Amino acid sequence: MRLNRRNVLAGLGTIVAGGGAALGTGAFSSVEADRTVNISIADDNDSALLALDADGSSDLVTNDGGSGSDLKFNLDNLNDNATTKVEPAFTITNNGGQDVGVKVQAINTDDGDSVVGAFSFTSAANGHDLTSAPGTGEDGNLASNDPSESVTVNMSIDSDTGAPADANVIQIVADEQDYDVE
Known part of the structure; x- marks a missing residue:
């Protein structure tokens, strides 16, 4: 084989192409980048799946921020050794x-979400007397709500059964899986 310009260029081209195939083309397979996102939640009580309204007959339960908003429970002035x-x-x-079953319980989030047995909640929804009192073992659905249906809830606090002050959250859970109350 004679060494001429054509053979030299063909040989160098083959070396470059072979080296590029063997070592890669310089393209990348992944990229990492940091991005920021700003998310805000609108204060729209009408769009909440559950609306909560204090009855207004007691200072123990009030709405914190207007009708349909968070409930505020004032347990500071409960009598000792009594049921309120x-x-x-x-x-x-x-x-x-959707139809939902509702459970209510008082919990202490500082103690691993333990249930505070001083509280029980009752309702006579859908023709059933329903009780949600986990401290006594009666942990049934408190209510079965059809869409747009309201259920009135009664609350009993027994300071002999437990320490009401231990509860820092009243948890209300609605779940379509718990709809059946029979």
């Missing part, structure tokens, strides 16, 4: 599009 009943305490309205 608030009947009715508050109303739960199902604003969602």
Whole structure:
């Protein structure tokens, strides 16, 4: 084989192409980049799946921010060794599009979400007397709400059964899986 310009260029071209195939083309397979996102939540109580309204008959349960908003429970002035009943305490309205079962319990989030047994919640929804009192073992659905249906909830606080002050959250859970109350 004679060494001429054509053969030299063909040989160098082959070396460059072979080296590029063997070592890669310089393209990348992944990229990492940081991005920021700003998310805000609109204060729209009408769009909440459950609306909560204090009955207004007691200073123990009030709305914190207007009708349909968060409930505020004032447990500072409860009597020792007594049962305090608030009947009715508050109303739960199902604003969602599905039937739901509702449970209410008082919990202590500082103690690993333990249930505070001093509280029980009752309702006579859908023709059933329903009780949600996990401290006594009666942990049934408090209510079965059809869409747009409201259920009135009564609250009983027994300071002999437990320490009401241990509760720092009243948890209201609505779940379509828990709809059946029979």
